[in-house]
Amino acid sequence: MPLFGNWNFPTSIRFGAGRIRELADACKEVGLRRPLLVTDPGLARLSMVSSATLSLRKAGIEVAVFSDVKPNPVLANVEAGVRVLRAGKHDGVIAWGGGSGIDTGKAVAFMAGQTRPLWDFEDVGDWYTRANPAGICPSIAVPTTAGTGSETGRAVVITDPATKTKKIIFHPKMMPQLVIADPELTIGLPARLTAGTGMDAFCHCLEAYCAPGYHPYAEGIAVEGMRLVKENLARAVRDGRDIEARGHMLAASQMGSTAFQKGLGAIHALSHPVGAVLDTHHGLTNAVVMPYVIQFNRAAIEDKIVRLARWLNLRTPTFEGFQQWTLDLRREAGIPHTLAELGVKAEHLEKFSEMAAVDPTAGGNPVKAGVPEMRRMYEAAVAGRL
Numbered sequence: 001m002p003l004f005g006n007w008n009f010p011t012s013i014r015f016g017a018g019r020i021r022e023l024a025d026a027c028k029e030v031g032l033r034r035p036l037l038v039t040d041p042g043l044a045r046l047s048m049v050s051s052a053t054l055s056l057r058k059a060g061i062e063v064a065v066f067s068d069v070k071p072n073p074v075l076a077n078v079e080a081g082v083r084v085l086r087a088g089k090h091d092g093v094i095a096w097g098g099g100s101g102i103d104t105g106k107a108v109a110f111m112a113g114q115t116r117p118l119w120d121f122e123d124v125g126d127w128y129t130r131a132n133p134a135g136i137c138p139s140i141a142v143p144t145t146a147g148t149g150s151e152t153g154r155a156v157v158i159t160d161p162a163t164k165t166k167k168i169i170f171h172p173k174m175m176p177q178l179v180i181a182d183p184e185l186t187i188g189l190p191a192r193l194t195a196g197t198g199m200d201a202f203c204h205c206l207e208a209y210c211a212p213g214y215h216p217y218a219e220g221i222a223v224e225g226m227r228l229v230k231e232n233l234a235r236a237v238r239d240g241r242d243i244e245a246r247g248h249m250l251a252a253s254q255m256g257s258t259a260f261q262k263g264l265g266a267i268h269a270l271s272h273p274v275g276a277v278l279d280t281h282h283g284l285t286n287a288v289v290m291p292y293v294i295q296f297n298r299a300a301i302e303d304k305i306v307r308l309a310r311w312l313n314l315r316t317p318t319f320e321g322f323q324q325w326t327l328d329l330r331r332e333a334g335i336p337h338t339l340a341e342l343g344v345k346a347e348h349l350e351k352f353s354e355m356a357a358v359d360p361t362a363g364g365n366p367v368k369a370g371v372p373e374m375r376r377m378y379e380a381a382v383a384g385r386l
Contacts, residue, residue: 018184022180034090036081048144066108099147107156112137113137114135114136115135121169124360127170147283157272194233207361208264225256226308266365270381284342296373305319338383
């Protein structure tokens with residue numbers, strides 16, 4: 001069965017190798033005549049971007065590129081992108097890249113016609129209703145990593161340098177109108193980034209699956225996403241040109257972000273402060289803290305984890321068997337075992353615990369976790385104690 005298809009869940013997705021050649025057609029379908037392509041500086045220098053912009057111009061589409069984007073995007077990146085979009089009279093955005101490029105691109109499209117500051121739309125209560133829907137530009141997303149799944153999400157994560165916190169900005173219309181998911185664009189991604197982004201996809205699925213509440217659609221998607229990661233992440237890390245493994249991981253990434261509308265939890269709550277302060281890779285940080293959070297949540301999730309272990313056809317379908325399998329998967333992918341290896345020190349833990357306890361994702365954890373509980377998990381993750 002070829003890895004190729006047109007899907008409409010949760011948005012319109014053109015999936016398959018070589019489909020980036022349909023970018024001009026996709027722009028016309030969405031109504032973009034003068035798009036701003038938003039990406040990161042590294043990708044902006046690659047032939048994939050120059051080839052795409054050349055093909056767009058040949059098709060009569062006047063495209064410009066904006067690439068002032070940090071690996072953990074900050075407010076200034078979004079504001080600069082909005083200025084460029086307005087000055088160039090661009091009618092929408094092509095959000096191109098991993099989580100940083102796509103999140104920034106979506107935020108630029110969202111803010112294009114807003115008069116209030118970005119932080120007024122933080123994912124708190126009904127703050128999203130403050131936005132003017134008519135001021136949101138259309139967007140197309142082109143993922144080049146299999147991790148965040150931001151291309152199928154209705155939110156972005158932007159760092160506030162003033163407070164050194166990651167903030168989630170949400171609006172239903174922030175989801176791109178169309179996604180081109182071409183696994184060829186992920187070929188050649190370094191093994192370390194393949195591992196970190198792939199584990200991010202797994203963490204999204206796992207936290208969505210474990211989050212409390214009734215959402216069988218999200219749980220079903222999450223389970224299949226985890227199966228795809230189980231069978232393909234190590235392959236993609238070993239051989240960067242394994243197009244089949246790359247394709248399955250790209251699908252798993254999108255499934256993770258689709259599933260986590262059910263909720264996230266302490267994995268992300270612990271990871272966000274570390275990334276905001278120490279500028280660590282988000283997916284890698286999630287992967288490091290994951291087993292310590294699984295252990296903390298055991299009393300609330302053991303039955304579900306045993307069921308998941310059976311669905312994944314693990315050799316030992318128990319809680320301990322699942323935990324050992326995740327540790328083995330991390331080891332095979334080259335993920336560090338402790339937060340200390342990412343630069344987290346004892347003096348960070350008080351502040352990080354306070355930040356994690358109020359992170360928007362903390363409320364979805366299966367076991368209530370305030371400052372003392374977050375501190376306990378941080379201490380375990382720094383020491384490598386399970």
